Amino acid sequence: MLYSRLFGRPKKEAKKFESISHQLLTQGGFIDQVSSGIFNYLPLGKIVLTKIENIIREEMNNIGAQEVLMPALHPSSLWEKTDRWTSVDVLFKVKSQWGGEYALAPTHEETITPLAKKFIKSYRDLPLALYQITLKYRDEKRPKSGILRGREFGMKDLYSFHHDKKDLENFYQKVIQAYLKIFRRCGLTSVKITEASGGSFTKKFSHEFNVITPSGEVDLIYCDKESCSFAQNEEISQSKTICPRCQNPLKKEKAIEIGNIFDLGTRFSEAFDLKFVDQDGKEKFPIMGCYGIGTTRLMGAIVEVHHDDKGIIWPETVSPYRAIIVGLDLKEKPVRDRVFLVYEKLQNLGVEALLDDREEISPGEKFYDADLIGVPVRMVISQKTKDKIEIKGRTEEKVKLVSLDQLVNHFSFIK
Numbered sequence: 350m351l352y353s354r355l356f357g358r359p360k361k362e363a364k365k366f367e368s369i370s371h372q373l374l375t376q377g378g379f380i381d382q383v384s385s386g387i388f389n390y391l392p393l394g395k396i397v398l399t400k401i402e403n404i405i406r407e408e409m410n411n412i413g414a415q416e417v418l419m420p421a422l423h424p425s426s427l428w429e430k431t432d433r434w435t436s437v438d439v440l441f442k443v444k445s446q447w448g449g450e451y452a453l454a455p456t457h458e459e460t461i462t463p464l465a466k467k468f469i470k471s472y473r474d475l476p477l478a479l480y481q482i483t484l485k486y487r488d489e490k491r492p493k494s495g496i497l498r499g500r501e502f503g504m505k506d507l508y509s510f511h512h513d514k515k516d517l518e519n520f521y522q523k524v525i526q527a528y529l530k531i532f533r534r535c536g537l538t539s540v541k542i543t544e545a546s547g548g549s550f551t552k553k554f555s556h557e558f559n560v561i562t563p564s565g566e567v568d569l570i571y572c573d574k575e576s577c578s579f580a581q582n583e584e585i586s587q588s589k590t591i592c593p594r595c596q597n598p599l600k601k602e603k604a605i606e607i608g609n610i611f612d613l614g615t616r617f618s619e620a621f622d623l624k625f626v627d628q629d630g631k632e633k634f635p636i637m638g639c640y641g642i643g644t645t646r647l648m649g650a651i652v653e654v655h656h657d658d659k660g661i662i663w664p665e666t667v668s669p670y671r672a673i674i675v676g677l678d679l680k681e682k683p684v685r686d687r688v689f690l691v692y693e694k695l696q697n698l699g700v701e702a703l704l705d706d707r708e709e710i711s712p713g714e715k716f717y718d719a720d721l722i723g724v725p726v727r728m729v730i731s732q733k734t735k736d737k738i739e740i741k742g743r744t745e746e747k748v749k750l751v752s753l754d755q756l757v758n759h760f761s762f763i764k
């Protein structure tokens with residue numbers, strides 16, 4: 350991608366926002382606020398979001414889940430069936446001019462259960478796991494912290510159907526492992542799993558995935574002994590100082606919730622009269638689980654964890670580009686030719702690169718923008734570097750001079 354053609358370039362002066370991810374993503378040209386809690390994703394932001402979604406997609410497919418896409422508009426009758434039309438306080442309600450009311454879905458039990466009912470007849474149809482990646486809606490009174498808590502947000506939601514409790518528990522454990530892998534692949538290693546009460550959605554047991562970061566909204570207490578995984582939300586926890594499992598002193602940190610999983614029991618299969626005929630010939634309600642990851646929130650959380658005072662530091666797996674080439678002295682034809690030669694070489698190697706080809710911008714401004722955008726590898730080509738390329742990691746201080754042929758060694762994924 351040529352920087353001179355990029356839509357939504359970094360802004361020098363950005364309005365001050367309360368969260369660092371909102372600040373850096375806006376300033377870096379990744380997102381643009383339409384209204385409170387509602388955002389446009391610009392080309393850089395869309396690439397990051399798609400990479401996050403694809404990591405999630407791969408891990409969902411790996412545990413045997415199948416992708417579907419369900420509507421955002423739900424007829425009110427579906428939500429009346431589960432008694433949630435009036436009980437969910439953040440439900441967006443839309444009136445049709447032709448009559449009828451609709452919910453803008455914050456979650457999809459009300460469509461997945463009737464959908465499953467059309468296909469699940471016997472125990473042979475179970476277990477079943479379906480997921481989607483789509484936009485969701487919550488009528489938040491005060492959306493805040495940019496894409497960390499929006500009125501409209503991206504989400505992956507997975508629903509599973511099982512013939513008995515044990516089968517659900519097995520799958521539930523698989524999802525926990527898949528989630529930890531997803532977060533690790535997105536560069537989030539300090540993720541703690543807490544047991545939680547189900548909030549307004551369910552009374553069954555549930556777990557939350559929290560990433561530790563000073564700007565988090567959750568007060569988390571946890572045990573940092575490697576063999577012990579105790580972690581709880583401080584609000585609900587009985588233990589404040591000593592780990593109830595191993596007697597280690599507990600730590601307290603701020604965290605952002607990036608995922609949650611629920612055992613739904615038969616709450617929704619009963620509401621929609623979804624039954625299957627079991628091996629013993631009896632009709633039963635399938636046991637359901639639901640599993641969410643906020644995709645846009647995850648993007649915000651990655652920035653909250655990975656940044657410095659110069660800008661974002663994207664983990665390589667979700668960075669919009671693998672490398673940024675900063676071309677200097679571009680009015681000199683030999684330099685310009687060389688810059689484009691390197692750009693082409695990277696493209697041929699399969700390295701997604703952003704080429705800063707702007708002629709009228711000072712070197713200082715180009716370096717400032719490169720740090721702000723946070724691409725993992727920066728390359729500088731100028732009159733001074735002659736036939737070499739100056740290369741540096743986003744968080745490194747020292748630069749290295751390498752030849753065009755040596756470039757390949759700097760991208761570990763190239764075989």
Ligand SMILES: [Zn+2]
Pocket residue numbers: 572573574577578579592593594595596597
């Ligand atoms: Zn412990």
